[in-house]
Amino acid sequence: xxxxLTAPLTAMIQPGGMPLDxxxxxxxxxxxxxxxxxxxxxxxxxxxxxxxxxxxxxGGGFPTGRKWEAVPTGPGAPRQRYxxxxxxxxxxxxxxxxxxxxxxxxxMIEAVIISAFAIQADTAYxxxxxxxxxxxxxxxxxxxxxQSRGYLGADILGSGFTLTIHVHASGGRYICGESSxxxxxxxxxxxxxxxxxxxxxxxxxxxxxxxxxxxxxxxxVPHIITRGADWFLGLSRCADGGTKLYGMSGRVKRPGLWxxxxxxxxxxxxxxxxxxxxxxxxxxxxxxxxGSTAFVMRDDFDVAMDxxxxxxxxxxxxxxNILALDDRRxxxxxxxxxxxxxxxxxxxxxxxxxxxxxxxxRILAAIEAGEGEAGDLDTLAHHVSFLHxxxxxxxxxxxxxxxxxxxxxxxxxxxEQHIREKRCPWHDTAEGWA
Amino acid sequence: xxxxxxxxxxxxxxxGLRQEIAALAQHAGHKRAAGTDALKLVQKHFGxxxxxxxxxxxxxxxxxxxxxxxxATFYNLIFRRPVGRHVILLCDSVACxxxxxxAARAQLHERLGIHPGETTADGRFTLxxxxxxxxxxxxxxxxxxxxxxxxxxxxxxxxILEGYK
Ligand SMILES: Cc1cc2nc3c(=O)[nH]c(=O)nc-3n(C[C@H](O)[C@H](O)[C@H](O)COP(=O)(O)O)c2cc1C
Ligand code: SF4
Ligand code: FES
Numbered sequence: 001x002x003x004x005l006t007a008p009l010t011a012m013i014q015p016g017g018m019p020l021d022x023x024x025x026x027x028x029x030x031x032x033x034x035x036x037x038x039x040x041x042x043x044x045x046x047x048x049x050x051x052x053x054x055x056x057x058x059g060g061g062f063p064t065g066r067k068w069e070a071v072p073t074g075p076g077a078p079r080q081r082y083x084x085x086x087x088x089x090x091x092x093x094x095x096x097x098x099x100x101x102x103x104x105x106x107x108m109i110e111a112v113i114i115s116a117f118a119i120q121a122d123t124a125y126x127x128x129x130x131x132x133x134x135x136x137x138x139x140x141x142x143x144x145x146x147q148s149r150g151y152l153g154a155d156i157l158g159s160g161f162t163l164t165i166h167v168h169a170s171g172g173r174y175i176c177g178e179s180s181x182x183x184x185x186x187x188x189x190x191x192x193x194x195x196x197x198x199x200x201x202x203x204x205x206x207x208x209x210x211x212x213x214x215x216x217x218x219x220x221v222p223h224i225i226t227r228g229a230d231w232f233l234g235l236s237r238c239a240d241g242g243t244k245l246y247g248m249s250g251r252v253k254r255p256g257l258w259x260x261x262x263x264x265x266x267x268x269x270x271x272x273x274x275x276x277x278x279x280x281x282x283x284x285x286x287x288x289x290x291g292s293t294a295f296v297m298r299d300d301f302d303v304a305m306d307x308x309x310x311x312x313x314x315x316x317x318x319x320x321n322i323l324a325l326d327d328r329r330x331x332x333x334x335x336x337x338x339x340x341x342x343x344x345x346x347x348x349x350x351x352x353x354x355x356x357x358x359x360x361x362r363i364l365a366a367i368e369a370g371e372g373e374a375g376d377l378d379t380l381a382h383h384v385s386f387l388h389x390x391x392x393x394x395x396x397x398x399x400x401x402x403x404x405x406x407x408x409x410x411x412x413x414x415x416e417q418h419i420r421e422k423r424c425p426w427h428d429t430a431e432g433w434a
Numbered sequence: 435x436x437x438x439x440x441x442x443x444x445x446x447x448x449x450g451l452r453q454e455i456a457a458l459a460q461h462a463g464h465k466r467a468a469g470t471d472a473l474k475l476v477q478k479h480f481g482x483x484x485x486x487x488x489x490x491x492x493x494x495x496x497x498x499x500x501x502x503x504x505x506a507t508f509y510n511l512i513f514r515r516p517v518g519r520h521v522i523l524l525c526d527s528v529a530c531x532x533x534x535x536x537a538a539r540a541q542l543h544e545r546l547g548i549h550p551g552e553t554t555a556d557g558r559f560t561l562x563x564x565x566x567x568x569x570x571x572x573x574x575x576x577x578x579x580x581x582x583x584x585x586x587x588x589x590x591x592x593x594i595l596e597g598y599k
Contacts, residue, residue, distance in 0.1 A: 171508070
């Protein structure tokens with residue numbers, strides 16, 4: 001406990017792959033945050049989380065304390081409230097939440113209990129994508145163990161606070177990760193996003209005040225309570241607090257995840273942690289935080305991966321899990337892959353997205369196949385400017401346009417070459433194993 | 435499918451399964467909220483959800499079949515048509531694409547003679563595309579049934595298939 005803790009989220013991960021059971025977790029200092037939280041008022045917990053400048057790690061970066069504060073409490077407020085963990089993790093090239101769910105399930109459970117106490121919710125859901133079979137098993141077991149020690153259920157540790165946690169396995173669809181669609185999914189309805197207002201904090205699950213937070217966001221909470229907001233602020237290299245689970249995939253030497261100070265430079269993650277590119281590959285650009293983030297080009301690789309700095313290079317932190325585009329893969333092919341994903345996962349509710357994304361996908365397929373036409377790039381650019389958040393019902397379509405808009409800018413020459421030469425210049429390497 | 439198996443899939447849900455679904459509905463509080471769990475339970479027993487079973491589940495959850503079907507058909511992992519003994523979910527998202535998923539798909543086609551969405555003639559495998567499995571640091575990745583595989587390469591892929599009869 002006393003040594004400097006600089007990577008709180010991953011500190012309890014054991015070599016060998018098995019997570020700590022409840023006894024091991026307690027020995028390592030687990031459930032101390034909960035014990036402390038139960039001596040505090042909910043308002044004091046929210047105030048501490050606000051002061052820590054914890055921002056959402058699910059992609060949006062919304063300040064967590066402010067989200068919690070919006071939940072009505074007090075005598076006139078609805079008695080029933082819900083805390084919901086977003087463990088859907090289907091954003092392309094993101095794999096950070098899986099690590100926390102599989103390797104630190106008790107940390108997740110403790111985080112849920114404290115956070116539910118802060119908003120005075122008596123029911124919590126962990127919405128997990130169905131493919132995370134191991135995560136679902138381990139969370140379910142951890143919840144049962146926590147219950148057997150009095151951390152869950154009625155009158156937790158004699159505090160009078162009561163909480164039930166449901167681990168819910170999804171049926172599998174990207175839109176379920178959108179927070180309002182997720183609530184609709186939990187209600188057993190076709191999971192379409194909802195119109196806002198009302199915000200979920202006022203009217204969410206079954207019309208009751210609800211908070212939806214990302215896995216990684218919440219896992220910070222027990223540490224903030226145990227060690228305080230000042231310690232948390234000291235972990236980062238930027239104005240917002242904490243660490244970030246950065247990740248890297250693609251043709252790097254050591255793909256993986258690392259818990260680093262929020263605001264670590266992209267180049268440091270690529271070169272030091274991922275070991276740089278494999279021999280024979282060059283990194284041309286990256287998708288910094290999932291399929292819904294704009295490309296960052298080599299010239300900007302010294303950018304700090306924090307919420308403010310990433311805006312300055314025209315992109316965003318997203319999930320913080322970086323994908324390298326190397327010189328042996330075609331940027332147009334990559335865009336085609338991405339837009340196929342978004343077109344397929346569109347829920348179909350609003351016309352611009354339902355009709356626009358398949359159109360974009362078809363044009364990209366044609367360009368990639370050497371059948372592109374002169375006006376195609378204008379049509380693509382038109383979609384980029386049209387599918388913004390005022391014209392679509394949720395952020396799926398604007399997210400889909402982020403990589404496309406930046407690619408039209410940075411890979412213009414490659415797009416034009418495809419159309420001019422009526423073939424993909426990467427034809428020879430496009431479909432190989434390497 | 436043998437005739438006996440066909441009959442089983444078209445017979446009414448057994449009492450035990452109906453009780454399990456009723457218990458799920460009870461536990462969920464709002465009955466309809468047990469929809470995905472109930473459909474998955476049926477799928478676990480029969481491989482997919484037939485029209486007949488969908489209607490029965492809907493009745494147990496006090497929904498119309500159309501309502502439940504609008505949920506069932508929305509999800510990538512609820513199968514409304516029969517599948518093979520094993521389901522291969524091959525990731526077709528972007529990190530796997532970079533790392534050679536197209537070649538993996540081509541090899542599966544060569545070995546099994548099926549494209550995504552198809553089932554082998556002997557009913558051994560169904561191949562389905564799946565979005566990012568969150569296993570991108572081990573791309574290309576896939577799942578077979580509930581098992582996850584990564585760092586696929588030509589020899590490894592063949593060896594994995596051997597394990598499923
Ligand atoms: C199409 C779509 C998919 C999303 N998928 C996820 C997801 O899988 N996990 C997640 O935490 N947030 C996802 N989000 C963001 C959520 O809507 C929401 O902002 C987030 O869960 C809030 O948690 P946070 O404030 O802790 O980040 C998605 C958003 C959209 C538009
Ligand atoms: S933007 Fe797309 S995913 Fe979002 S509501 Fe509209 S159709 Fe559905
Ligand atoms: S892109 Fe295939 S596992 Fe993530």
